[in-house]
Structure formats: structure tokens, C-alpha cells
Amino acid sequence: MIKDLVNDEAILSQPCAAATAEDAPLAQDLLDTLASLEDAVCLAANQIGVAKAVVVYVDDNEQPHVMYNPKILMGLGPQRLTESCLTH
Numbered sequence: 080m081i082k083d084l085v086n087d088e089a090i091l092s093q094p095c096a097a098a099t100a101e102d103a104p105l106a107q108d109l110l111d112t113l114a115s116l117e118d119a120v121c122l123a124a125n126q127i128g129v130a131k132a133v134v135v136y137v138d139d140n141e142q143p144h145v146m147y148n149p150k151i152l153m154g155l156g157p158q159r160l161t162e163s164c165l166t167h
Contacts, residue, residue, distance in 0.1 A: 080108050081115045082127040091125055095132040098124075098147040102131055106145045109135040113143065 085091060098105075105124055113122045113135050121136040134146045 080111055082108050082112045084112075084126055085128045090128060090130075093125065093130045095123075095125060095130045098131050098133045102133055102147065105129055105131060105133055106135065106147075109133060110143050110145070113137065 102124075108127060109122050109124060112127055113119055116122075121134065124131040124133040132148045134149055135143060136146070137143050
């Protein structure tokens with residue numbers, strides 16, 4: 080189901096709980112919402128008001144992916160990127 084984006088800093092700043100198998104419907108809501116947005120490539124659960132560690136993104140081949148409880152394990156060095164956020 081397509082959800083509204085959240086812009087409330089208090090909600091976006093909350094720590095996210097670990098995702099579980101029961102969060103599959105949340106992942107589908109994220110995929111549906113991401114697909115409805117023009118020029119968006121990534122969306123986190125807190126951006127639709129749910130403080131869970133679930134993120135969806137679209138790769139370079141336009142294929143959607145879901146990440147549950149993602150962690151950054153390694154950095155490849157400094158990079159210069161332009162980032163924008165849908166909810167900030």
C-alpha cells in the first residue's frame with residue numbers, strides 16, 4: 080500500500096527497532112511507496128512513519144531490493160556525492 084511520507088523530525092530521529100519476518104508487509108508498503116515516487120531510488124521505514132530497520136532501494140537496472148537490519152561494514156574511501164532526502 081502506498082503510504083504518505085513523514086517529515087516530522089521527532090519521528091525521523093527515533094532509533095529503529097530490528098526488523099523481523101513479520102515485517103514483510105512493511106517491506107511491501109515501502110516498495111509500493113517507492114514505486115509511486117518520481118526520481119526516488121531509496122526509502123527507509125521511518126520515512127513512512129515506522130521505526131523499523133527496513134530499507135528498500137532500486138539498483139542501476141531498475142530492480143527493487145529490500146534490506147532488513149542493514150549495517151555498514153566497510154567504507155571504500157572518500158567519495159563526492161550529491162544526496163537529497165525526500166523527507167528532510
